[in-house]
Amino acid sequence: MVQYQYTARDDSGEKVTGTQTANSPQELRVMLRRKHLFVVQIVERPTAPAARSRSRQRRSGRIKLNDLVVMSRQFATLIDAGMPVVQTLQSLVAQTENGMLAAILAQVQRDVSGGSSLQSALMRHPRVFNELFVAMIAAGELAGTLDETLEMAALQYEREADLRAKVTGAFIYPALVVFATAGVVAFLLIFVVPVFQHIYDQFHVQLPIATRLLISMSALLTRWTLPAMLGLAGAAAGFRRAIRTRRGRWYWDRFKLIVPLLGNLNRKVAVARFVRTLSAMVRGGVPLLKSLGVAANTSGNVIISAAVASVARSVRDGNRIWVPLEASGEFPPMVGRMVAAGEESGNLSLMLEKLAGFYEKDIDITVDRLTRVMEPLLTIVIGAVVLFVLVALYMPIYNLNNVMK
Secondary structure, three states, rough: OOOEEEEEEEOOEEEEEEEEEEOHHHHHHHHHOOOOEEEEEEEEOOOOOHHHHHHHHHHHOOOOHHHHHHHHHHHHHHHHHOOHHHHHHHHHHHHHHOOOHHHHHHHHHHHHHHHOHHHHHOOOOOEEEEEEHHHHHHHHHHHHHHHHHHHHHHHHHHHHHHHHHHHHHHHHHHHHHHHHHHHHHHHHHHHHHHHHHHHHHHHHHOOOHHHHHHHHHHHHHHHHHHHHHHHHHHHHHHHHHHHHHHHHHHHHHHHHHOOOOOOHHHHHHHHHHHHHHHHHHHHOOHHHHHHHHHHOOOOHHHHHHHHHHHHHHHHHHHOOOOHHHHHHHOHHHHHHHHHHHHHHOOOOHHHHHHHHHHHHHHHHHHHHHHHHHHHHHHHHHHHHHHHHHHHHHHHHHHHHHHHOO
């Protein structure tokens, strides 16, 4: 319910003002008309939950996957308890901790109160409720199983959050080590090497090749620090702009699938997202072609998305799913075999669910192996860099002893 402040006139033309709660302005007009009041103006007033939502919105400006997981589970629980959708949304607004999500849910509640379907109200916020969530809501509304589809949507969000955490966690340690090493080497080149160079210049001796290379790097970094930083920033901005174009994104996603060490993991992550999404959509009662279209957009890789779109076109022409899947060459053979078995047995959703579980476990193993490989590899590379700097700095000192003798 929303609180409104209204201005109206009675049968005698006298001006009447007041406040009244209603689900929508239209409902308020009907209520006032029954009291023989003719509406002049209606203004929505912020209720306590809405005020708290706006206050939270000022403190929280980003919606995370975990926020959507909690919201979906609460939504499913309230619907399963028999609460109407409008009251459920109102309760979610009061319970949601994320301010931005609470404000959006409040808008969805107002749209539904005004006569919109839940699917239409959610579609007005595509940055928060993705195509998968909206399609599952639509299927749940149509089949009368909204609580079940909301629970499946929460599970999808939860698995996606776990997948992101696994992949991100695998690269946090290497990134921190590389960043720290680069900072230490930059400090040595800018502040330490020039001191040693001043000492070497006093003796006028021929320096080793490694030392001359190190001094040249120091001079380059010292004199061109600002241009170098600006150049790196410009290169990063240009790269980001390039991969946002259609052609640039295609080349970048293709590179991510073939790059050594990481290409196999990137392919497994994209395939796992596709299979998991398709499994949830089919299990939720969404038509197969619609499921394929949504699953194509959730893989996170345009190469895989294009392959799935080709599969959807082939299925539309009357072919079975596994045939174009294998013909695309972008999916491991196991995907085609499991899908074929599911189509043969009539349990496609079950086979897809097992396939998604297999790939999620396989990603865990791949991330673990990758971490084990990268740690000693990084140790060797960083050790070689540090050894080069130390040898280049101290080799002339031993030569200076010979010169002084």
